[in-house]
Amino acid sequence: MSTPGGKTKALVKLLDPPEIARFRTRSRRRAEMMQKYMTQFMMDQVLTVEKLPECDKRDFRLLNNLVTVKEFAKMKEYIFKFSGLICSTAALVLEIILANSQCWRLWEFNNKVVQFVSFGLWEAYYTQEFNISGSMTRMLVHTPINSTWNKSSEFQYLQVLIAWVILMKILVMIFTSVAIKISCMEDPFIEIQLFCYKMSAIILAVSSLFTFVTVTLNHLVDIYGQNTLDFSPDFPVKKEDIIKKHCTTVFPMGVLTATMSLFGEILFLCEMISLTGQSQVKAQCPSNLAEQKV
Known part of the structure; x- marks a missing residue:
């Protein structure tokens, strides 16, 4: 039975060294981006699509759900x-x-x-x-x-x-x-x-x-x-x-x-x-x- 971590490792093995570097860079940037907008979220700042140009649809849906939870709170x-x-x-x-x-x-x-x-x-x-x-x-x-x-x-x-x-x-x-x-x-x-x-x-x-x-x-x-x-x-x-x-x-x-x-x-x-x-x-x-x- 495969896990998300196993899939990621398998994907890294199939990539060339330059692609591995780009993959790791994208993952690190995405983590930094999520941390940044989560901080904005905790500081009561409004999150919109215009404010998230680097965010893909899946990450935006996650942040949108967080905003919905906060509005309910x-x-x-x-x-x-x-x-x-x-x-x-x-x-x-x-x-x-x-x-x-x-x-x-x-x-x-x-x-x-x-x-x-x-x-x-x-x-x-x-x-x-x-x-x-x-x-x-x-x-x-x-x-x-x-x-x-x-x-x-x-x-x-x-x-x-x-x-x-x-x-x-x-x-x-x-x-x-x-x-x-x-x-x-x-x-x-x-x-x-x-x-x-x-x-x-x-x-x-x-x-x-x-x-x-x-x-x-x-x-x-x-x-x-x-x-x-x-x-x-x-x-x-x-x-x-x-x-x-x-x-x-x-x-x-x-x-x-x-x-x-x-x-x-x-x-x-x-x-x-x-x-x-x-x-x-x-x-x-x-x-x-x-x-x-x-």
Whole structure:
């Protein structure tokens, strides 16, 4: 059974000495040419037929396949980048919805006028019947939780934490947008991209922890702790009339938001690993070009 190496040796034996020299010269030039264009390929330069006058069809097909593989890798890279941005945006939207939720706490009262009161972080909501033109109409009333309310330190911590989380996620959006903008340049600065993705991953990790702590603290203090809100004097019900405290959707929604943030952090870490590999390859390419010149 013959091998490609055996065929080459047999071909060399059939050639005259001058032809052997030309054969070896062509093989050496082809190897040098392939090395040169492979270096250009690794340095993100475009390969076309005009740029390969010395290359035969078989070598060009090989290089063309390499370019196709690289384009697929770049497409995958952009998918990772925009997936991280999408996850960060989704986490920010969920955080804003969570902060504006009307049902951080839901209390039931022994009162004929107001039976249920739901508490957000900045307002309280309840339904009440009003006599409008001789007919009783039930309307939603909202009252701001301001300085007239006696708020405990735990409730104030919830307000501060959720505000910080929203600001941190806005910072993540800024860092991620800058990194994607830099990656679209012809000669992107990988170090700046790594810094932006690193900051985004760290901020997302901290914000997801803050979100989880916020919703967990609210749930534990509300259900298992004592009352952390003293109503204003003009509120229609009294704290002593509480019958039952109901669980709300805030806790599972907060867990979902924290999970979305962690997923975005994982995507940023994957992007950092990919950029580190590209940085190492680009650092090796100039040394290869210097060796070829020597």
